Amino acid sequence: MKVELKDIHKRFGPIQANDGITLSIEPGTLHGLLGENGAGKSTLMKVLSGFLSPDRGEIRLDNKTIRFDSPAEAVALGVGMLHQDPLDFPALRVIDNFLLGSPREFLLDRKYHQTRLAELANRFGFRLDPEARVSELSIGERQQLEIVRLLALGVNVLILDEPTTAISTQQRESLFRALSQLTEEGKTVIFVSHKLDEVKSLCSKVTVLAHGRVTGEAAMDCPTKELVKMMFGQVLTVGKRCEVRLGEPILELQNLSLSDWRLEVKDLSLKVQAGEVVGLAGLEGSGQQLVLRACAGLLRPSAGRIWIAHRDMTGRPYQDFIEASIGYMPAARLEEGLIAGMTLAEHIALTERGPSLFIDWTMAVERASQRIREFNIKGQPTTFVGNLSGGNQQRTLLSLLPSQPKLLLMEHPTRGLDMESMEYIWRLLQALTQQGTAILFISSDPEELLERSDRIAIFFGGKVRMMDTCGASLFDLGESIGGKGFE
Amino acid sequence: MDLPILIGSILAASPPILFAVLGETITEKAGVINLSLDGSLLLTAMVGFVVALHMDSVIAGFLAGMVVGSLIAFILAFVSMTLYQPQVATGFVLTLLCRDLAYVFGKAYAHIPGPQVSHAAIPGFSDLPLIGPILFDQNPLVYLSLMAVILVWFFFFKTQPGLLLQGLGERPAAAYVRGVDVTAMRYLYTLIGGAIVGLGGASFSLMVKPGWARPYGIEGTGWIALAIVIFGGWHPIRAAVGALLFNALQTAANLLQSVMPDVPTQLFSTLPFPVMILTLLLVTIGNADWTKRVLNRLPEGMRRFLIRTLKALQTSPPASLGTIFKKE
Numbered sequence: 001m002k003v004e005l006k007d008i009h010k011r012f013g014p015i016q017a018n019d020g021i022t023l024s025i026e027p028g029t030l031h032g033l034l035g036e037n038g039a040g041k042s043t044l045m046k047v048l049s050g051f052l053s054p055d056r057g058e059i060r061l062d063n064k065t066i067r068f069d070s071p072a073e074a075v076a077l078g079v080g081m082l083h084q085d086p087l088d089f090p091a092l093r094v095i096d097n098f099l100l101g102s103p104r105e106f107l108l109d110r111k112y113h114q115t116r117l118a119e120l121a122n123r124f125g126f127r128l129d130p131e132a133r134v135s136e137l138s139i140g141e142r143q144q145l146e147i148v149r150l151l152a153l154g155v156n157v158l159i160l161d162e163p164t165t166a167i168s169t170q171q172r173e174s175l176f177r178a179l180s181q182l183t184e185e186g187k188t189v190i191f192v193s194h195k196l197d198e199v200k201s202l203c204s205k206v207t208v209l210a211h212g213r214v215t216g217e218a219a220m221d222c223p224t225k226e227l228v229k230m231m232f233g234q235v236l237t238v239g240k241r242c243e244v245r246l247g248e249p250i251l252e253l254q255n256l257s258l259s260d261w262r263l264e265v266k267d268l269s270l271k272v273q274a275g276e277v278v279g280l281a282g283l284e285g286s287g288q289q290l291v292l293r294a295c296a297g298l299l300r301p302s303a304g305r306i307w308i309a310h311r312d313m314t315g316r317p318y319q320d321f322i323e324a325s326i327g328y329m330p331a332a333r334l335e336e337g338l339i340a341g342m343t344l345a346e347h348i349a350l351t352e353r354g355p356s357l358f359i360d361w362t363m364a365v366e367r368a369s370q371r372i373r374e375f376n377i378k379g380q381p382t383t384f385v386g387n388l389s390g391g392n393q394q395r396t397l398l399s400l401l402p403s404q405p406k407l408l409l410m411e412h413p414t415r416g417l418d419m420e421s422m423e424y425i426w427r428l429l430q431a432l433t434q435q436g437t438a439i440l441f442i443s444s445d446p447e448e449l450l451e452r453s454d455r456i457a458i459f460f461g462g463k464v465r466m467m468d469t470c471g472a473s474l475f476d477l478g479e480s481i482g483g484k485g486f487e
Numbered sequence: 488m489d490l491p492i493l494i495g496s497i498l499a500a501s502p503p504i505l506f507a508v509l510g511e512t513i514t515e516k517a518g519v520i521n522l523s524l525d526g527s528l529l530l531t532a533m534v535g536f537v538v539a540l541h542m543d544s545v546i547a548g549f550l551a552g553m554v555v556g557s558l559i560a561f562i563l564a565f566v567s568m569t570l571y572q573p574q575v576a577t578g579f580v581l582t583l584l585c586r587d588l589a590y591v592f593g594k595a596y597a598h599i600p601g602p603q604v605s606h607a608a609i610p611g612f613s614d615l616p617l618i619g620p621i622l623f624d625q626n627p628l629v630y631l632s633l634m635a636v637i638l639v640w641f642f643f644f645k646t647q648p649g650l651l652l653q654g655l656g657e658r659p660a661a662a663y664v665r666g667v668d669v670t671a672m673r674y675l676y677t678l679i680g681g682a683i684v685g686l687g688g689a690s691f692s693l694m695v696k697p698g699w700a701r702p703y704g705i706e707g708t709g710w711i712a713l714a715i716v717i718f719g720g721w722h723p724i725r726a727a728v729g730a731l732l733f734n735a736l737q738t739a740a741n742l743l744q745s746v747m748p749d750v751p752t753q754l755f756s757t758l759p760f761p762v763m764i765l766t767l768l769l770v771t772i773g774n775a776d777w778t779k780r781v782l783n784r785l786p787e788g789m790r791r792f793l794i795r796t797l798k799a800l801q802t803s804p805p806a807s808l809g810t811i812f813k814k815e
Contacts, residue, residue, distance in 0.1 A: 076666075091806060101667065
């Protein structure tokens, strides 16, 4: 099935996620869609699979203009999407997941469909136990189930959104074999990824998106360098922080292993010294957040040790980490960091509460005014935090951290901020490092990472590689984020 | 009293709680929590009796109970799914409202004799030894409630719409991708569940304890039914076993009381409730971290046995129970 997207526009509030994207994909090909976080890949694919309706633009399948009002309609017309986190039912059995919503018959003929499931799965070398509960399956197996299910529904165009983020190497190989086999059978596969090597080895053609626009299209003999240029633009930023005097070690990670339900970081060792800034790079969900949360005392490592200022902090309660003068700034400002319905003064009263039963409001208001001046927050002590702008919320969050923390852990410290706020916040942070604070921060902005950190830890599917920023270029970083040097 | 008759009497008292548990199981399976059960049972009992009295027809009474039951469910569905308000708070308010409505409008009908469903032994079967008096010498509603349990089980696990219903409560976003109109279907199953609860209320006032009074004797049953839905793990047959277990406990309490007349009666009438809490604890205790720690210290054989037992008892609710679904 031939897929054409014409002049697709989609806006979410102030963000133009898709800004006039035109794209054409030949039947029977494996087409790659490449781009950074927030480039507009996911939005575009949600438009194509019926999740979102575009503000403007046209979808054509085999030269016919099509409109979907729901994902189910898209599937009925032959377009199916495999989500990064498979949209299935973990509590139900494999066979029931396969059947749910598919046949039109009233009574379930599980026996018959079991053979159908087995046949389809075998054709692609997948092994799926129909009686197993989906919650017992790995992400890779759940993807296989979804692929088989979509094919059973007669899907001709299969969209895969970052399918390799959370699966094992073997599963990845079997997935890639299956995808190649599908195109040989005449199906169209759209492979959304940020991993250059995967796109290069798998796809016959690739479209690159950046900032909601198509920034390049290439057949797949295109050199990596060109692709990186299309993804990150022409600007050549080089790391600047070459001569920083470092103090004694603040944070030491020894053979640290961490895991959540989809990802494992294994055997990570890292030493951060006083005054040092270490950036954590990589696609979102590659393990950076796990490491940061472990350092903050919010996640218990499954193995290894965490030393902070020569003290073994492994497994200690969060309160001990706070007392060790560690500041943690979560990415979700209003969900985890601040309380939207409370004023600045109330935040101060809450953070710096004394042993007294009663609140010293005079002091709280005074301190709030002082922070407002110091951190240049545009607001009054009585302003509700929810009414502040993003930049001012971020400054508020900073102002609530301990005044001279030993270690500062930050998730996306400047995400969504304008240039001025961004500069201001980094000036504050750099002043802190000069007094000996070590900083670990996650960012998805490669320029920020290069410009602000001394070293960068690049995460890729739970693996970590260190990179010195001194003299490093945006190309080097871009390639590494895309997985170069990890295999 | 001999055993078959005793078991028969437990079954005879069971339709109200069986229907209530069944109706709520259906509603919660779709991901909606209808907390108004206790009030619904009381109001539908009153309405069922009054309508049956006026129209001199028990059928009309049951229909009225079902209509009122689904009307209450409709209010909940509208408030939670159209106005996006919290289900738990709405359910609580509806409970209180329905209870007061029942007492106010039922006042004129207290202690009046009225129609009731009569006994109907099934010829040929009722004389069978042992199971005859237990299963086939009963009220038509007992037959109906037991059949309903089987029917709901069949619907849940053997039909495509039943599978969709499970998907609705587990992960509405995934059900939506599979072509289910989540809001419409949740409305539908909330209304059906409410109607079945209404059938339970009416079966109390038209069969188990014919008539109306204040207090009436069904107060509290709705809360117990909510607990039994959890005990039943949202599985109709297991829930039915839980409902019968509770009735058996009540019967046992009555028997104990006749054996020990000196003990205050209140003690025995409250006995089934703490026992039910204990059984509920057994169902959820396997989820707790400390249980695993305690179990790990036990000798191997005992540990295995306990883990297996707890695992068999363990239940988990539909993953999206009580949440609001909005399309992207």
